[in-house]
Amino acid sequence: MQVLSRHWRKLALAVVLLVALLIPLFIDNQYLLGLIMLAYIWAIAAYGLNVLLGYTGQLTLAHAGFFGIGAYTVGILTVNYGFPFWPSLLLAVVFASVLGFLIGIFALRTQNEYFAIFTLGVGFVIFLVIERWESFTGGSLGLIGVPYPEGLGPIQFEGPEQLYYLILAFLVLTIYVAASIAHSLVGRSFIAIRNSPDLAMAAGINVGRTKQLAFTISTAIAGLSGGLYATYIGFLGPAIVNVPTTFEILLYLLVGGMGSLSGPLIGAFLVTTIFEYFQQFEAYRLVIFGPVVILLIIFFPRGLAGLWGELEARVRRSPEKEAEGREEPSREEVR
């Protein structure tokens, strides 16, 4: 049974990947393709948040700040200094993660609510710096004309189709990294800290250093998604760095499922699609999504992926085991 389900999982994964690869061949609509690319970019950002919030149980509210640092690193280097895209993207990831590491040293001294509020302050200060440092970041006018990536060997990035594959490749890479982390000893230490920091410490995990690692990985991924966003959108304004963006990424992760491997992708895809579908009711989006967030966190804190996992477990469980009662969902491992 277990083996069979693993095969099914692999098959499903292959089908999803195949569909993703074929999308540009079937979709002629540039607008739709752009929308899918945007969903991928937000999914990457949500994977970054997931490492810290979903696995390690630390709510950071500075995620949009690090996303913005990645985006503005690419934007400033390419637009103001004429740097090529690729080294700029690399620097975006490096810069976001180094800054994440340094801020993490201080941020992680705080705990629980204090950590959330500290990172909220960090996010807001990053936004203020980007908005007010006009000579460097373009201030509220923003940066215009972030270029497409230069060609890599035989591949030229001339249109959205090529950019689509680039972003898809980075998404697959991110998911691969997230999966490797989840199944490694490091990932298990993250989860141990989420379930109980005291227990994790007693089991010999260096809680401080492990959280620091999770924070750095999370900011590196945020920087990557920001860098990709810069080249995708071509224009950067400070609003994207502000705290509400963090809340939106949080929404994607929450809908998809915190602490799950498929959650960030499902959430980002679904929410972006729904947002776009109800575009003429743009103002109503958050009127509806506010209560959705509340209902999810009360009734399905593990989102759609968690719901699916529960259904699957119920189907697989034999009737006599049903009587033994359900296992604690929050203690379940990441699949």
Place this chain on the structure above:
Amino acid sequence: MELFLQQLINGIALGSVYGLAALGLTLVFGVLRIPNLAHGALYMVGAYVTYFALVSYGIPYIAAIGLSAVVLAVVGITIERLVFHPLRNAPHTHHLIAAVGVLFFLESGAQVLWGSEFRQMPSPFVGTVEVLGLNIGLQRLVVIFASIAVMAALYLFLKKTVPGQTIEAIEQDRTGASLVGIDANRVSMMTFGISAALAAVAASLVAPINLVFPTMGEALNLKVFAIIILGGLGSIPGAIVGGFLLALAEVFSSTYISNAFGQAIGFVFLLVVLAVRPTGLFSKGV
């Protein structure tokens, strides 16, 4: 010197608004251990209720503020029942996320219902009075005295009345308070109601000086969090002192350094304090 005194008065007026808003936030944190990220949104809704009571229904200013406080108390209690009560045993991250949901709902709800334009709230207290050679806006004096009156009333309520003392009892020891027969549920509802009402009063007092718009609570939201962390989460004197300190720091650094620095100083100070003392300046053992 004149500029200094003028800014001092401005700082005190702003500080009394920050203090009122921070009091509500710190009460909720002290009693329910909920960092209510939607506090700024409640503040914004409070300003709108006063605005419409004044403009559409012609209710006098002070009565409109009272009405707004009552309406927001009901809103606060509703939110406590529907959102935070079901989450009382959930991990702390869930409270924060639920509060973000409330924030989404209230802010975008205000945008849908009332539009995103900036509105000027008319106040009967126009003009200036001359005190010791300084021209002081009458509205600022009203802000200062009304805030002090509300703070004093809250203090008397918490210290001298039985319902107020049940709030303090729950804050000090939830289990112990339950053992002597205090209904924690009722106290939670009462605290949320008072907190939202305080936010409404603060917003309605300052609205004639600033403007009313759907995102007016965002900057304040971050600031009151800075204040209650600096003052110690759950500490009432800390919230008031912190409110005045932050406001004075903002006003003076805006005047003498730069406007951008004035806006950022609270957060920079917050980050520095938390980096050095991870549980805030005057923290009680939480």
